Amino acid sequence: MSDHWYKDAIFYEVYVRGFFDSNGDGRGDLPGLIAKLDYLVELGVDCIWLLPTYPSPRKDDGYDVSDFVGVHPEYGTLADFDRLIAEAHHRGLKVIGDLVLNHCSSEHPWFLSARSDPASPYRDYFVWSDDATQYKDARVIFSDTERSNWTYDAVSGRHYWHRFYAHQPDLNFDNPKVQDEMMGVADFWLRRGLDGFRCDAVPYLFEREGTSCESLPETHAFVKRLRAHIDANFTGRILIAEANQWPEDLVPYFDGEFQMAFHFPLMPRMFMALRQETKKPIVEILQRTPQIQDGCQWGLFLRNHDELTLEMVTDAERDYLYEEYAKDPQMRLNAGIRRRLSPLLGGSRRRVELLHGLLLSLPGSPFLYYGDELGMGDNVYLGDRDGVRTPMQWSSDVNAGFSRAEPAKLYSPVSMDAVYNYQSINVEVQNRSEASLLRWVRRMIRARKTTRAFGRGALAFVETENERVLAFVRTYEKEEVLVVANLSRFVQPASLAMGVHAGKRPREIVGEAVFPVLTERYFLSLGPHAFYWFRLETPT
Numbered sequence: 001m002s003d004h005w006y007k008d009a010i011f012y013e014v015y016v017r018g019f020f021d022s023n024g025d026g027r028g029d030l031p032g033l034i035a036k037l038d039y040l041v042e043l044g045v046d047c048i049w050l051l052p053t054y055p056s057p058r059k060d061d062g063y064d065v066s067d068f069v070g071v072h073p074e075y076g077t078l079a080d081f082d083r084l085i086a087e088a089h090h091r092g093l094k095v096i097g098d099l100v101l102n103h104c105s106s107e108h109p110w111f112l113s114a115r116s117d118p119a120s121p122y123r124d125y126f127v128w129s130d131d132a133t134q135y136k137d138a139r140v141i142f143s144d145t146e147r148s149n150w151t152y153d154a155v156s157g158r159h160y161w162h163r164f165y166a167h168q169p170d171l172n173f174d175n176p177k178v179q180d181e182m183m184g185v186a187d188f189w190l191r192r193g194l195d196g197f198r199c200d201a202v203p204y205l206f207e208r209e210g211t212s213c214e215s216l217p218e219t220h221a222f223v224k225r226l227r228a229h230i231d232a233n234f235t236g237r238i239l240i241a242e243a244n245q246w247p248e249d250l251v252p253y254f255d256g257e258f259q260m261a262f263h264f265p266l267m268p269r270m271f272m273a274l275r276q277e278t279k280k281p282i283v284e285i286l287q288r289t290p291q292i293q294d295g296c297q298w299g300l301f302l303r304n305h306d307e308l309t310l311e312m313v314t315d316a317e318r319d320y321l322y323e324e325y326a327k328d329p330q331m332r333l334n335a336g337i338r339r340r341l342s343p344l345l346g347g348s349r350r351r352v353e354l355l356h357g358l359l360l361s362l363p364g365s366p367f368l369y370y371g372d373e374l375g376m377g378d379n380v381y382l383g384d385r386d387g388v389r390t391p392m393q394w395s396s397d398v399n400a401g402f403s404r405a406e407p408a409k410l411y412s413p414v415s416m417d418a419v420y421n422y423q424s425i426n427v428e429v430q431n432r433s434e435a436s437l438l439r440w441v442r443r444m445i446r447a448r449k450t451t452r453a454f455g456r457g458a459l460a461f462v463e464t465e466n467e468r469v470l471a472f473v474r475t476y477e478k479e480e481v482l483v484v485a486n487l488s489r490f491v492q493p494a495s496l497a498m499g500v501h502a503g504k505r506p507r508e509i510v511g512e513a514v515f516p517v518l519t520e521r522y523f524l525s526l527g528p529h530a531f532y533w534f535r536l537e538t539p540t
């Protein structure tokens with residue numbers, strides 16, 4: 001893989017706690033993940049993203065870090081971490097971690113010292129105020145739980161600033177010591193061999209009165225420093241921004257800062273397009289997405305470990321998506337929906353395939369969320385986002401083959417849902433069945449890898465005379481791929497305006513079937529939710 005390896009890569013998000021339990025304590029761990037690396041290689045994954053594995057009181061599942069340079073004892077040791085990296089690299093897999101820059105746990109020794117002693121060297125590691133009305137233009141993100149971004153701390157007698165839970169005090173990036181400290185954290189993990197980071201909650205590092213306190217110039221300046229430092233000391237490592245912002249607001253993050261950023265606004269629009277049976281939302285957001293620099297790439301995803309966030313849609317669109325995808329209030333959380341992919345799509349295999357077909361072919365690198373390759377379900381009766389973090393379903397054995405612990409000891413119940421239960425939905429069963437979703441996903445990943453146009457190509461929409469049919473061409477060097485997708489649940493005709501491509505011969509990528517040569521107006525009929533990938537060849 002080249003220096004721009006991330007452009008061709010398939011990413012896979014691993015929740016270590018829920019992946020595989022090697023020691024029978026009811027919780028997944030690093031040795032467990034090592035034992036399952038071959039599964040990921042077989043799936044065709046190139047890079048795994050580990051959710052936080054730091055020591056933590058786990059009030060936000062590890063995003064409340066109490067030691068940035070350690071491993072949570074439930075997960076194993078630093079030696080296990082090193083072994084994971086070695087074993088992954090040995091198999092050609094890259095590994096990125098989660099760099100939680102913005103905040104730490106209120107149980108972190110820095111905060112414990114800062115709150116209890118005004119003279120503490122860590123006092124200025126946090127943002128304190130006597131005035132809880134400061135920065136009032138900053139929105140509250142965890143709006144179901146927190147009323148304010150300030151919390152009064154009785155020990156220090158002052159308020160401290162936090163963009164997330166009150167137990168996650170924000171670090172004060174105006175303090176150069178904090179900046180250096182966090183650069184040191186990045187160094188620590190990169191020296192151990194990590195291939196980069198998904199950087200958590202990037203926009204919120206600095207606060208300034210009269211602003212939204214998001215994506216401030218100071219934040220960009222810090223990330224530029226971090227990137228320059230990494231580039232100067234390591235090769236081939238990447239930074240990926242978790243910045244839930246509009247595409248145009250992400251452009252500065254690509255300027256000497258991140259190689260990748262998640263495309264947050266595209267994701268809900270894929271769900272909208274599917275429900276409304278029109279390509280419009282997808283086309284509009286991609287037309288609004290600016291060109292990004294050469295070495296940069298979008299991260300595409302359908303679901304992740306959080307709620308399906310609806311921050312990057314209008315109020316009317318949010319109401320629509322809630323109504324269509326989360327009728328039961330139990331399914332809603334903050335400004336989002338806490339459900340997994342398959343149940344969101346009513347368990348429809350065709351819809352799941354269609355969305356994967358787009359995920360794997362639109363401009364960017366796809367991120368799969370563990371278990372979605374099986375069509376795992378969720379449990380909306382668990383608290384917070386725990387319902388999308390239930391144990392990986394490996395087999396029909398006790399505890400879904402995830403753990404040998406007594407079932408009552410598991411960190412979370414396994415799915416016993418009538419449709420998504422582990423006895424029917426698991427790796428072992430799906431490995432056996434040729435028609436399973438798992439084997440289909442594997443085939444599609446392989447098919448994607450037959451061309452670099454998906455990861456690197458330019459995108460041009462193709463007019464289809466049917467708003468229910470999305471078509472586009474991806475072009476990279478000499479390779480051209482035509483993608484046609486029917487967003488409707490009924491059969492649809494499409495008349496594709498092939499323009500300069502007329503005269504080329506389409507060869508369907510998965511089955512290699514050769515289609516009639518393209519004409520200026522090329523007629524295709526598509527089955528319900530069907531999508532096709534064609535390689536365009538020049539007839540000899």
Ligand code: BGC
Nearest residue numbers: 060063164200201242305306
């Ligand atoms: C992570 C969440 C986490 C939050 C606070 C995010 O954006 O994805 O899981 O709760 O940051 O760290």
